[in-house]
Amino acid sequence: MALIEFLKLALFAITRNKTRAFLTMLGIIVGVGAVIAMIGIGEGSKRASIALIQNMGSNMLTIFPGQGSNRFGPSAMGSSDILLESDPPLIQQELSGSSVVAASAHVQTTRPIIYQNSNYVTQVQGTGPEFLQIRGWEVENGRFFTDTEVRGMAKVCVIGQTVKDNLFPNGEDPVGQTVRVGALPFQVVGILEKKGAGMWGDQDDLIVAPYTTVMRKIMGRDKIQRIMVSAQEGKAELAEAEVTALLRQRMKTPPKDDNPFQIRKQDDIVQMQTQQAGILTALLAVAASISLVVGGIGISNIMLVSVTERTREIGVRRALGATRRNILWQFLVEAIVLAFFGGLIGVAFAMSAIAILQKFQVPAVTESWAVVLGLGFSGLVGVVAGFLPALKAAKLDVIDALRYE
Secondary structure, eight states: OOHHHHHHHHHHHHHHTHHHHHHHHHHHHHHHHHHHHHHHHHHHHHHHHHHHHHHTOTTEEEEEESBSSOTTSOOSBSOTTOOOTTHHHHHHHHHTTTTEEEEEEEEEEEEEEEETTEEEEEEEEEEOTTHHHHHTOOEEEEOOOOHHHHHTTOOEEEEOHHHHHHHOTTOOOOTTOEEEETTEEEEEEEEEOOOOEETTEETTSEEEEEHHHIIIIISOOSSOSEEEEEEOTTOHHHHHHHHHHHHHHHHTOOTTSOOSEEEEEHHHHHHHHHHHHHHHHHHHHHHHHHHHHHHHHHHHHHHHHHHHHTHHHHHHHHHTTOOHHHHHHHHHHHHHHHHHHHHHHHHHHHHHHHHHHHHTTOOOOOOHHHHHHHHHHHHHHHHHHHHHHHHHHHTOOHHHHHHOO
């Protein structure tokens, strides 16, 4: 019997009892929909996280003082005063021809910023003119401070959009205005373009000033906290190795000793985030696939009931010349069709859910491989769930089947 005939018989049997067929498919619908939606949410979250990390600065390396195996933050071990103001220009001068684009000293603290009657607490970051190049940022209005202003410890600053909105809520132009950072007056010379949320919060919630001014006049210290380095495209690994060698040489670190500093690459954070997101996506998909298993059990159960109900029909078909193989394929195709239609409806359900989530700014995407996986898995569930009932139907004795009441 041709496959087309099996499909016609399957469709006839399914449409004969639409309500039962739909309830049977429900487990597959929910399972496939949940698997595709969970994978979509996981992949969307991963891409959003990676985009946020990369938005913080392409190929950026951050050098912290301290020893230890923690690559994602400064360690408590070692001296915090080993990095010098002369290190960033040394790195840029020695390595600009091979792997480094720019390097800058960096310090950071938190202070209240005051303008007239407005008071707002934010991050105060001290850095150099290379900040924009390293972080991939632009000035929306005004200018950035110069190297001369850094050397002269000028009290000038550039503010982020969040700080602007909180200090200047009436829409006045902040450029040229004087704000107080703690007790010190600073002239606003520029406004940074909006970057939005980052991995560690709102990237626009900051004020940037010369690191010499912040370090000495606000924080009351004479050593930088870290160094930011921008590596040439595709040379982050080389830059890390060369910076490590250069700093070890400058610090006269013995060959057998560990580095008295740590280097964190953006690539390391991206890799870590990708691994974590991959594990989360897999866990979500496994949890959602339980519904597919439940749906398969439902199909198997209903098909067993259907075989019992149609015992006499099976006997008639066998008496008219249908072979055991024909009966086996008839019920197996019926189970596969049930599961596949359930999978198609599940795909439509998942795509609708993802579209709704995207309207609410939830990072979710429709992955084509997830759709193929969902449909393929639903078909496999149909084969597995339908095989036992189909085998039972094929093994029925013709005489017993015809006598069945």
